[in-house]
Amino acid sequence: MSSHKHPAHRGSIFVEDATIISHQRFDADQYILRLSSARCAKRAEPGSFSHLQCSKDLPMRRPLSIMRVDKQAGWVEYLYRDVGLGTHALAQRQIGEVISVMGPIGKPFATTANKSRPLLIGGGVGIPPMIFLAERLKQEGIAPLVLMGSEVPYPFQTQSSSLAVPGLDSDDTNYGITLLEDMGVASRLASLQNYEGCFQGYVTDLGRAYLQALSTEELAEVEIFSCGPHPMLEACAKLAQEFSLDCQISLEEYMACAVGGCAGCVVEIQTDSGPAMQRVCVDGPIFDAKQVYPAIYA
Ligand SMILES: Cc1cc2nc3c(=O)[nH]c(=O)nc-3n(C[C@H](O)[C@H](O)[C@H](O)COP(=O)(O)OP(=O)(O)OC[C@H]3O[C@@H](n4cnc5c(N)ncnc54)[C@H](O)[C@@H]3O)c2cc1C
Numbered sequence: 167m168s169s170h171k172h173p174a175h176r177g178s179i180f181v182e183d184a185t186i187i188s189h190q191r192f193d194a195d196q197y198i199l200r201l202s203s204a205r206c207a208k209r210a211e212p213g214s215f216s217h218l219q220c221s222k223d224l225p226m227r228r229p230l231s232i233m234r235v236d237k238q239a240g241w242v243e244y245l246y247r248d249v250g251l252g253t254h255a256l257a258q259r260q261i262g263e264v265i266s267v268m269g270p271i272g273k274p275f276a277t278t279a280n281k282s283r284p285l286l287i288g289g290g291v292g293i294p295p296m297i298f299l300a301e302r303l304k305q306e307g308i309a310p311l312v313l314m315g316s317e318v319p320y321p322f323q324t325q326s327s328s329l330a331v332p333g334l335d336s337d338d339t340n341y342g343i344t345l346l347e348d349m350g351v352a353s354r355l356a357s358l359q360n361y362e363g364c365f366q367g368y369v370t371d372l373g374r375a376y377l378q379a380l381s382t383e384e385l386a387e388v389e390i391f392s393c394g395p396h397p398m399l400e401a402c403a404k405l406a407q408e409f410s411l412d413c414q415i416s417l418e419e420y421m422a423c424a425v426g427g428c429a430g431c432v433v434e435i436q437t438d439s440g441p442a443m444q445r446v447c448v449d450g451p452i453f454d455a456k457q458v459y460p461a462i463y464a
């Protein structure tokens with residue numbers, strides 16, 4: 167995963183009829199959906215997403231990030247929140263039903279070889295790609311730290327973490343995500359909701375506490391990867407700038423076609439030759455924070 171192995175062009179995006187293998191509901195209308203989707207599973211990389219037909223009555227698909235895949239078994243897993251028409255229709259779908267899936271879409275995260283301390287920051291429904299990236303990094307022998315911010319209960323059982331993290335081992339910052347712990351990946355949680363074991367504040371403040379506990383040599387090994395709401399991404403870019411770190415962010419814009427044809431998802435990106443409009447679906451969704459928030463780095 168050290169470079170963009172799969173250029174995100176239309177020839178690598180498949181349309182598949184995917185059968186629902188499992189569909190679990192969690193607190194706050196959050197769902198984990200597992201689909202039998204072998205072609206998508208085979209090509210998916212951390213940061214890729216799918217465009218799902220939530221219901222036959224809804225012509226517009228909805229984009230969801232890929233959270234986990236099993237290439238051998240041929241399944242793809244998503245975590246989503248029921249927030250409106252499309253996701254509500256999706257939430258009604260039952261095990262055994264078939265959903266049309268278009269994917270995997272988008273340029274994935276690109277890790278840097280000498281950055282051995284990746285810091286993954288996810289917020290709200292931006293958490294799923296962080297789980298995929300953490301799992302992949304761990305498989306590649308790199309130990310990331312995952313920090314998550316959420317204002318609704320986390321959909322995985324939290325527990326007192328057995329994995330130490332510099333600066334984040336007090337009683338009120340020692341809960342992690344079971345799914346990540348089981349992979350041997352350290353994680354910590356932040357929320358403004360007074361949840362037990364969670365840092366009370368923004369996830370980027372939790373990130374700052376960790377970064378402040380590192381030596382100059384250790385800081386040189388850190389790179390930030392982030393997905394979540396825009397204010398959180400901007401705060402991540404500021405955090406990266408504060409500690410002189412590289413930072414990649416995943417943008418989640420409204421999407422119509424998701425294959426680069428409608429320009430409905432364009433954002434202004436700073437390029438070497440000046441500002442340019444780029445499509446989040448196929449030119450992204452991963453961008454360098456410097457390109458999205460040039461004013462922070464000015
Ligand atoms: C690349 C990408 C990856 C995504 N990954 C996930 C994911 O893993 N899990 C997940 O739960 N959601 C994810 N989303 C967001 C998800 O696509 C939207 O929540 C969904 O399309 C909403 O559709 P709806 O018809 O249910 O709601 P709508 O009725 O369209 O909207 C409901 C509410 O959500 C807001 N909203 C809708 N779409 C977006 C958006 N793209 N960005 C910000 N606000 C939006 C609306 O303003 C409104 O308040 C992703 C979006 C993108 C572009």
Ligand code: FES
Pocket residue numbers: 420421422423424425426427428429430431432445446447448
């Ligand atoms: S959604 Fe159509 S170009 Fe991106």
